[in-house]
Amino acid sequence: MGFSLKGVGLTHANGFRALRDVDLRVACGERVALVGASGAGKTTLLRVLAAALRPDTGRLSLLGTDPWDASPATLRRLRARIGLVHQAPPIPPRQRVVTAVLAGRLGQWPLWKSLASLLYPLDPEGARHQLARLDLGERLYERCDRLSGGQLQRVALARVLYQQPDLFLADEPVSAMDPALSELTVALLNEEASRRGVTLVASLHAVDLALRHFPRVIGVKEGQVLFDLPAGQVREAQLRELYAAEGSVPMAGLAVLPDAGQPAAAAPPPLRCA
Amino acid sequence: MSAVPRDPAALPRLGWTLAALVLLWPLLRLADFEPVRLLDEGNLRAMGHFIRGFLPMETSHDFMALLGKAMVETLAMATAGIALSLLLAVPLGLAMTRGLSVSRIGPGRRAWIGTLVRALVRALLAVLRGVPELVWALLFVRVFGLGASAGVLALGITYGGMLGKVYGEILESTDGRTARGLLEAGSGRVAALFYGLLPHAGGELVSYTVYRWECAVRASVVMGFVGAGGLGQLMDQSMKMLNGGEAASILLTFLLLVLAADGLSEFLRRRLA
Amino acid sequence: MRAGISPAGVFGLVLLAAAAAGSFAFLEMPLGALFTGSAAREAVAFVGRFIPPETDPAFLAKVGWAALETLAISLLSTLLAVLGGVTLALPAAGRQGPLARQAARFVLNLLRSVPELVWATLMVLAAGLGPFAGTLALALHTTGVLGRLFAEALENTPRAPAQAVTGLGAGPLAAFLYAVLPLVAPQWLAYALYRWEMNIRMAAILGFVGAGGLGALLYYSLSLFHEAEASTVILAMLAMAIAVDGASAWLRQRMAG
């Protein structure tokens, strides 16, 4: 199974109820987009799915394990299998791109390897391969504070691609990119998830991107699931309600689609969600 | 796919690491770095004996009276030293301040004199603060056979240099337009200082002086090691006689004094901020 | 327009003047005597005795050697203090719980409040006369200072990067090295260099209590009233301090880039 939430609620330290009574089942290998207005609770939900925030009510199962019931060692092993692309890339400015990307495997590497790689990058080929897919292969040894916002976001993405997680979470992974690049990047994420047979959940600001690329779309409003439908069944009225507070439905607005869409039908990959 | 370029930082890193390691060896030799010496039997016995003597601490009436007097002497040394340093720092700091220069705004006929004076003052301040206060104190103790006065003079000189420089820098960096306006209107330097610069910079100046007073207390505590009176002298004597009980009392007094000066200085500076 | 001095300021000045006058009186130090003609003549004679500095090659060699020793003390002690400071700063910044935080802060305060020279007298007892004692003494005091500054820098560091790396399943050491150290390193380095500048000056006087370096030479020269030699040693101290300031500024600039 991918993951399931039953009656999950979360109250932040300041007393704000960011999630209330969320029920959600996502099967292994599904690709899901989260949409909703700013402050709706998308980031909070993704951090719960990354076992980074502990819900205070409800039951949670990630890749078949309840993270908050598990031993510390099990929790660490579970986290190593979950990759979250953060909304704001949490990368130290003076770190080099290669180090930031290789950090993706810190949960899998033994300690000696993590330490050694800090002195001399142990797998620059691996890092460069993932960067090249995002058109950033040339910046391998650059310092992260010399990159643009969109480039830094791609480095953070490359880190999680390099991690090769079984549950791929992305929090507004294209918010700092132009429409064409957003389109390509979201397509790449979907292609990667289908190819490896892993579950993908991405929150997106632009609704049209979500509808074009993801088979299943979940609308979040005020910490609750407003709708949970196949992309083809989402109605305009539902979107209007979702974004009622903002006045209009946000779109990436790219008229001519680059060659993205659904990945070419190939033999379905083995699913990786034991 | 083309080969991945090698890490360009690897070679310099290796070079610097090797250089550091090669340098470390002579450093360790020069500093006589032998941690085993801490476990040397003679040293262990001396230290153990000394520390065992810490308890009970010396609290006899005579000794406490001595301690009290030394403590007051230490504080007096710091305060008198700062007062003396102000006599040096204020005129020199003002002389360094370009914002108070009359020649600079006028038709600059004599401007070079002002520039020269400011450069000389700067150099003088550098020499004054370049020599540590303890060196000055040792000089005065040895050459003139002075006691606590040597400490005061030493603090006055070194801290005069430090304060003068910082006063100059603070005044320099404050908004000089008011002062300039006053000078252009024909007022004197003193009036320009009081009405033009101090309203902007006063808090910072006082705050830095208080901080330096705190440093002076710490410095006065050790002046006695070169014979310039205060708590240090008492400590020196107790250490030479390996009297642990006395040393413990003095150390505790040190700590209290330094912490109190710390606290008072922080309190005053927060009030000023 | 407001004059520079407020009533509170006047009160403060009066208080300061009273404290200063009291201090001079307590020390039985006639301040007026400092500004007489005879005092001025004495000062000139005093300075005259130090000119010219001693330039005998054998003595210069001795000074050079002592200067190297001083440099070694200052460098090693700063290095040790960086290690000790980091070790104590991690708990002092509250990363191992409130109890460890209090304990670490107490140790740091203790180390910091005891002046270098007092540590030196204690270390001379523990490790014998010589530069090793001086190195330990400076390292102990500087550990206290740097530990506090390092902890402050740690507390002001954003936590998101470290949380992200822990979220990948990495352990605490890896998280620290990959996501905290790169953030605080520049500031820690600046603090360490600044303390090195202070330590070269301290290392030069530790010899007064038998803890090695240039200070011992100065102490003996002055005890024997060899003022010319003393002035050579003082010049060497000045030169070292200026050289270290320059080196430190250069390093700082390089690292900032």
Ligand SMILES: Nc1ncnc2c1ncn2[C@@H]1O[C@H](COP(=O)(O)OP(=O)(O)OP(=O)(O)O)[C@@H](O)[C@H]1O
């Ligand atoms: N650490 C926190 N402490 C307190 N409140 C928080 C915290 N994080 C988020 N919140 C609150 O929880 C609510 C949901 O926040 P969340 O970050 O999940 O929104 P979001 O849907 O990701 O919004 P956006 O599209 O702007 O990123 C918001 O009202 C926010 O103010």
Ligand SMILES: [Mg+2]
């Ligand atoms: Mg968000």
